[in-house]
Amino acid sequence: xxxxxxxxxxxxxxxxxxxxxxxxxxxxxxxxxxxxxxxxxxxxxxxxxxxxxxxxxxxxxxxxxxxxxxxxxxxxxxxxxxxxxxxxxxxxxxxxxxxxxxxxxxxxxxxxxxxxxxxxxxxxxxxxxxxxxxxxxxxxxxxxxxxxxxxxxxxxxxxxxxxxxxxxxxxxxxxxxxxxxxxxxxxxxxxxxxxxxxxxxxxxxxxxxxxxxxxxxxxxxxxxxxxxxxxxxxxxxxxxxxxxxxxxxxxxxxxxxxxxxxxxxxxxxxxxxxxxxxxxxxxxxxxxxxxxxxxxxxxxxxxxxxxxxxxxxxxxxxxxxxxxxxxxxxxxxxxxxxxxxxxxxxxxxxxxxxxxxxxxxxxxxxxxxxxxxxxxxxxxxxxxx
Numbered sequence: 137x138x139x140x141x142x143x144x145x146x147x148x149x150x151x152x153x154x155x156x157x158x159x160x161x162x163x164x165x166x167x168x169x170x171x172x173x174x175x176x177x178x179x180x181x182x183x184x185x186x187x188x189x190x191x192x193x194x195x196x197x198x199x200x201x202x203x204x205x206x207x208x209x210x211x212x213x214x215x216x217x218x219x220x221x222x223x224x225x226x227x228x229x230x231x232x233x234x235x236x237x238x239x240x241x242x243x244x245x246x247x248x249x250x251x252x253x254x255x256x257x258x259x260x261x262x263x264x265x266x267x268x269x270x271x272x273x274x275x276x277x278x279x280x281x282x283x284x285x286x287x288x289x290x291x292x293x294x295x296x297x298x299x300x301x302x303x304x305x306x307x308x309x310x311x312x313x314x315x316x317x318x319x320x321x322x323x324x325x326x327x328x329x330x331x332x333x334x335x336x337x338x339x340x341x342x343x344x345x346x347x348x349x350x351x352x353x354x355x356x357x358x359x360x361x362x363x364x365x366x367x368x369x370x371x372x373x374x375x376x377x378x379x380x381x382x383x384x385x386x387x388x389x390x391x392x393x394x395x396x397x398x399x400x401x402x403x404x405x406x407x408x409x410x411x412x413x414x415x416x417x418x419x420x421x422x423x424x425x426x427x428x429x430x431x432x433x434x435x436x437x438x439x440x441x442x443x444x445x446x447x448x449x450x451x452x453x454x455x456x457x458x459x460x461x462x463x464x465x466x467x468x469x470x471x472x473x474x475x476x477x478x479x480x481x482x483x484x485x486x487x488x489x490x491x492x493x494x495x496x497x498x499x500x501x502x503x504x505x506x507x508x509x510x511x512x513x514x515x516x517x518x519x520x521x
Contacts, residue, residue, distance in 0.1 A: 146310045147506070148303065148365040150249025150353040151471045154240035155196045155458070156233070158203055162192050169333055169342065171206045172213065183339040191431035191452065195346035195459040197327040198233040211330040220389045226328045230266030234323045235275050237349035242276060242321050245351035250360055253280040255317045256353075258287045258309055260302045262322040262463045264295050264384065265329060265391070276321060295384060296429055297372070297493030298322070299350070299463035304501055306354035307367040317355040324348060324462035329390040341393045344430060346459030350467040357509050363478040365470060370414065370489075370501025375406045378496040400432035402496060404440045411441065411488065414500045423487025423505060424448060425473055427466045428455035433492065450476070466491040470503075477505045 166187035173180040201209040210221050221229075238261075246253060259282075261272045273288040289305070291298050299322050306318035326345035331338055357364055381396035415421070426437050428451040438448045450473045454465060461468060466489060477485065485505045492498055 152241040152244025154349040241349040241351035249353035258318040295493030300491040300499040348461040350464040366504040368502030375496040400436040404436040421486040425489035426451040427491035
C-alpha cells in the first residue's frame, strides 16, 4: 500500500470505451443548425461562432439523421409544424441503442482487467439520458450470464458528475467488502435530447454534447494487473449559491438542459479551497483528470490551480475528439491518461480527478497511476529501508 494513498490497494483494474458508428464533424452540425435559422440570421451567426470556439471538432451520435439534410432531421426541425420526436420516441431510441454500446464497453473492460464475467460481484449502471425498466443492469446480467445475486445499483439522472461518483462508490464497496469486483457501466446518448433552437442558450447546449459508453472494473490489484489506477480518498461537495446554474428536466420533447455561463467562474471561485482540503498538502500531483464540461471549465481549473498545458491536454483532447459525453467524459479522460502513461513507460504517478454536475456538485478524488503491483512493492521496500 502506498503510504501517501491509503486506499491504493483498491484500483480501476480495467477500462473500456465504446462509440456509436455515426461521426459528425462540428462544422457540419453547425451548418445544419444554421440552415434551420434562415429567419434568424443573428442567431445563426451566433451559433456558428459558438460551435467554432467551444473546443469540439468531432462528435459521435446514435442518430444518423444528423448526418443528412435539414428536412430529414426531426431533432433540428424547420417549418411551421415541425414533427419533433416526443420524449417517448427518444426513450425508445435510447432503449434500442444503449445496450449494444454498454456490452462493447463492458467486454473491453473485463478483457483489460483480465477477469471473467463470473468474477463480478456488484454492478453500478450510470445514465442521465435515458430510463426504462428492467434496465441496463438486468440486461447486462442476462447477456453476460452473471449470477442473479449480483448486487445492482442503477445510478440515474445525476448528470456529468455521476461517472466519478460511481468510481468512488465502487471503491467504498471494495473497501467494506474485500474481494468484491465491481463492474461500472455508463451510457449517455446526449444527442437524443437536442431541442429546436429558439435562443442562444439552446445553441450553447447543442454545441458540445456527444454519445458514448464506458466501463470500468474496480477491485483489488493482483500480480497480473498492469497499468492500473489506484484509487485514493475523495468526496462529493455541493458548491454554494449555484443550485439554478445547471438544471436537467424531463419535458414533452426530450430533456431540457440549462447551463449558466457562470459555471466556469463558480468552479474557479471554489475549487482551490476544495482541492486544498482533498490534497492536504502544498504538493500538487502531476496528473490532472478534469471533466471537460466545456472549454471554459478546463480553462478555469488550469488558471486557478496554475497548471501547465500538458496537464490539461487529456481533457482538451477528449473534448476536441468526442465532445462532452456527460458521465462518461471523466472516464475517457482517465483512460487516455492511463494509456499515455503506459506508452511512455512511466513510473507510479499521483493524480487527482474531478467531475461536475447539477447542484452544482463537484466530485473530487485522488488516484495513482501504477505500472505494476511489483513497482508498488519496490517503492514500499525503499521507504522501509
